């Protein structure tokens with residue numbers, strides 16, 4: 001075979017480059033536990049209102065006994081329920097979201113809260129909101145908190161652009 | 173290096189076939205590009221028609237650019253490459269024309285369905301949102317019709333090898349065969365989804381759909397399809413551009429290795445399209461993420477070998493010193509210019525791809541304008557620019573007329589390239605600032621929206637430049653047919669290496685081993701992500717329209 005020595009060297013460099021990047025991802029996954037949100041948990045999207053967790057009066061933010069903050073959200077065309085939630089910054093939080101109809105996406109600007117909301121499954125994101133990040137892009141409120149939009153970021157029909165809510169982030 | 177002139181070239185036998193395919197692709201491409209310009213206008217309120225029209229237009233634009241342009245170009249270009257590189261006309265022309273008409277009818281049915289407002293589901297048509305059944309029938313016909321090209325390409329290679337034992341399949345044909353095999357594998361996912369899930373759902377034969385399964389099947393297709401678009405661009409870069417630039421291909425074997433890698437690595441990694449979905453476990457995503465990095469390898473190799481080939485051209489033309497050869501490249505030769513620009517666009521495009529692949533970073537950019545910017549850069553910048561170069565190389569050979577205007581062709585290429593950069597640089601930035609993609613307008617808080625929209629004006633200028641460029645492209649090709657100046661040399665000369673390639677090892681001259689390897693890899697990477705839906709509790713979803 002006629003592979004030039006220069007190409008051989010470049011081959012080695014390329015493989016090293018790819019290896020280093022792969023190892024970096026493995027390292028962050030293992031050591032820092034950084035994973036994209038996965039949560040194989042089935043739910044019947046046509047009966048959300050009949051489940052204990054996603055019935056309307058249980059939506060919103062709850063502080064559980066062990067101190068974790070859990071926000072429950074239902075995405076349904078073309079609204080986010082509840083329309084506004086308040087979350088503390090720099091505190092571990094859990095977002096649990098379900099769709100009542102089609103595929104939606106849930107994204108809170110300036111945070112790592114980003115997941116598809118797939119009918120039939122409960123999406124779960126565990127994260128911590130950094131106050132400086134949201135303060136840099138959000139709207140400041142008189143009480144010192146900051147409001148950022150929460151939008152549907154997956155095309156879900158002709159009203160998709162209007163499907164959004166707000167998250168008020170308070171200082172810890 | 174000298175070819176003994178004419179009839180040892182099969183191109184004359186595929187003229188009509190190649191031109192018909194490519195003309196359909198390019199004509200619809202120009203229309204779709206103008207729709208893209210309208211979308212920019214609507215989003216920046218230069219015009220305000222309606223959100224409905226925006227999504228309808230984006231659906232048609234996406235479907236045409238991603239599925240129709242590419243499939244038609246690849247089939248037409250593929251027939252030309254097969255005939256030119258094997259130096260004989262293709263057999264089974266009846267089948268090829270049947271494929272063409274099937275694809276054309278399918279594309280038109282789908283386009284009419286979208287234009288009539290019955291299928292505003294975007295080019296990804298994610299269930300449980302359903303379009304009118306005509307949309308899926310059209311899509312299915314387009315895909316099934318393309319199988320004619322797939323079968324013919326593979327059959328031509330097989331019969332040529334039988335008649336020429338021991339001789340290496342020409343690199344260009346080797347690449348197109350890799351692409352045909354890749355396409356057959358790629359189609360499995362989306363065809364199963366359309367035929368067994370979406371068509372019955374849209375016809376009301378089944379009331380519900382397993383969304384998780386549909387998403388897994390679609391991601392089976394969604395990654396390798398990008399490489400189906402890319403391989404012909406690489407064939408242009410390996411087999412047409414070095415010669416057009418006046419140089420030699422630096423290495424034939426590296427090209428073969430790259431094509432094999434693209435085939436084998438791009439298929440088992442599609443799960444990265446559902447990185448932020450709940451229904452796939454993190455471990456499987458991680459596995460596909462690691463594979464996603466490996467698919468950078470063939471592109472890194474290609475970048476190096478093509479750059480080195482261009483360097484041989486620059487030096488043969490008298491370029492000296494470390495960079496002196498760059499200035500000596502034939503910048504006024506459209507085929508070479510297109511190749512150079514396609515190669516340059518690969519740098520920022522490839523970098524963006526690595527960010528998306530980065531598992532953790534992906535969440536930040538997922539479904540933001542970053543993604544749209546990234547695939548316009550790769551698709552418009554590398555893939556379509558290489559298609560331009562391929563067309564500029566082929567048109568004189570297929571029509572027997574010289575290119576109507578090299579000056580306009582060069583202007584067109586530069587306009588496209590500059591327009592693309594001006595369009596996508598701000599788009600990337602908006603994405604990093606969190607601007608969502610696929611929105612007709614942005615009714616959110618001004619504090620955040622204003623940070624994004626201040627980048628809109630350059631975007632519009634860039635998009636408009638590209639729109640003009642696409643019209644100019646079609647104009648140059650159209651005028652070539654009537655050019656009184658005849659092309660004196662009817663043969664398409666493919667790039668050659670300095671030393672002729674007399675022998676290559678069997679695995680770099682055929683695909684049997686690689687297909688077996690794929691059987692194993694596909695089973696390992698997809699059996700569970702797809703199979704899980706048959707063993708776990710699944711709540712199927714109801715069908716919804718898009719209103």
Ligand code: HEM
Nearest residue numbers: 205208209211212234237238551552609610611635638639
């Ligand atoms: C004149 C040139 C072009 C302009 C101005 C343009 C502009 C646009 C715009 C504004 C969108 C909508 C983005 C969104 O709402 O998120 C879009 C979507 C899209 N474009 Fe282009 N585009 C052009 C060329 C191309 C080319 C050459 C390709 C591929 C070959 C392409 C492929 C796509 C696809 C697949 C989508 C659908 C994206 C989606 O559904 O999210 N475009 N384009």
Ligand SMILES: [Cu+2]
Nearest residue numbers: 104152156163
């Ligand atoms: Cu939504």
Ligand SMILES: [Cu+2]
Nearest residue numbers: 152154156160
């Ligand atoms: Cu939406």
